[in-house]
Each structure stands twice: as C-alpha cells, then as structure tokens.
Amino acid sequence: MTISAVPARAVLGEACALAGFDPAGAEPVRLAENEIWRLASNVIVRIARAGQWKAALREVLVVRWLADNGVSAVRALPFEQPIEAGGQPVTFWAELPPHEIANVMDVVTLLKQLHPLPVPDLPLDRLDPFVRVPERIEAATSLSEDDRAWLRDRHAELREQWERRPQGLPECVVHGDAWVVH
Numbered sequence: 001m002t003i004s005a006v007p008a009r010a011v012l013g014e015a016c017a018l019a020g021f022d023p024a025g026a027e028p029v030r031l032a033e034n035e036i037w038r039l040a041s042n043v044i045v046r047i048a049r050a051g052q053w054k055a056a057l058r059e060v061l062v063v064r065w066l067a068d069n070g071v072s073a074v075r076a077l078p079f080e081q082p083i084e085a086g087g088q089p090v091t092f093w094a095e096l097p098p099h100e101i102a103n104v105m106d107v108v109t110l111l112k113q114l115h116p117l118p119v120p121d122l123p124l125d126r127l128d129p130f131v132r133v134p135e136r137i138e139a140a141t142s143l144s145e146d147d148r149a150w151l152r153d154r155h156a157e158l159r160e161q162w163e164r165r166p167q168g169l170p171e172c173v174v175h176g177d178a179w180v181v182h
Contacts, residue, residue: 008035011047015085019092021045043077044093047085056082056089058123065120071113115172127174130159 008031009023016023021039029036035047048056060081066073075094082089137143137151 008037008047011035011086011088011090012037012045015045015047015083015090018083018085019079019090021092038095042095044095046091046093048082048089048091050087053082053084053089054123056091058125060091061122062120062124065122066114069117071117072110111175114175117173119171119173124173129162130155 008028009026012026012035013023016026016039021041021043023037023039025040026037026045029038029044033049037045037047039045046056060076063073063076067075074096077092077094079092082091084090133155134152137148137155140148143151
C-alpha cells in the first residue's frame, strides 16, 4: 500500500497544533494503514484512519492500564487522547530509547506478566481473529477470482471452527499481535 505523505502532513500539522507540539522536522516512520511520525522532540504521533476513534481510545486506555500494572509497554503521553485532526484520531507516544529487537523469551516474559492480570474495566472487545479479513480479501488486487473464492470459503470455515472452540477457560487479556522480528 502506497500512501502520499502530503495529506498526512496536513493532519500531522493540525494535530500537533492542537496538542502543543512543533511538527517541524517530523519524519515519517511508516505511512500505511496507520501513519506513524517521529517529531524532533522524541514524540511519536500515530494517525489512525477515519472511523477508528474507538480503537485509538482503547489503545491509550490499555497502555495506561498496563503501566498501572507494572507491565513494560510503550507509553501514551499524559494528556487526554486521542485528539481529532482532519477527521482522524491522533495519539501521541513517548519514543522508545534505542533498544535491541525483542527475542522470543522477551516476548514470553511480557505475555506471562499480561495473562494473569485481572480483566480491566475498559471497553475491550472480545478477541476476533478475523477482523477485516473479508474486506482485505475483497480489496486484494493480486488475487484471481478462483483464489478469492477459495479464501472466502476458507474464511467461512475457520470462522465456524472458531465459534465451536472449547469453552471453559477463564477470560484474560491477550495481546493480539505479539510477535518477534527476526
């Protein structure tokens, strides 16, 4: 997915003005589904897609809950977030210091801290491993119609299996994309 930085810079400028940050010298970290910018002041700005207010708010609430429970995670800056700029939710984060990429044991250690925590009183949705899968199948430009039909059918099969999964384990908080970069 290629996204132009021009509209993003306009939203970035508006968001920074509203939050009291200087966008001069901002560098794009990643311009994709969400736009991530690094400000000269060691602040990371995340511009979510229009319509993703609930998800942006949930991210801020969850990282603050993690901090309150002593779990190491990125930190949202301490002011009311998200803010709206250009019709999009925007959040501000403390940039991580230079660090090494986590290994598998680092991720396991953090997940072992997370899973036993009590389920917070936050607007968390139940895990849905199929978020936006139908939309992504339909939007894929490199698929033949046969492949697209196969993916639709496979998605339906997997969703049905997910609904029939065993019940009975206590509910806990899980991290939706805990992964390690190699």
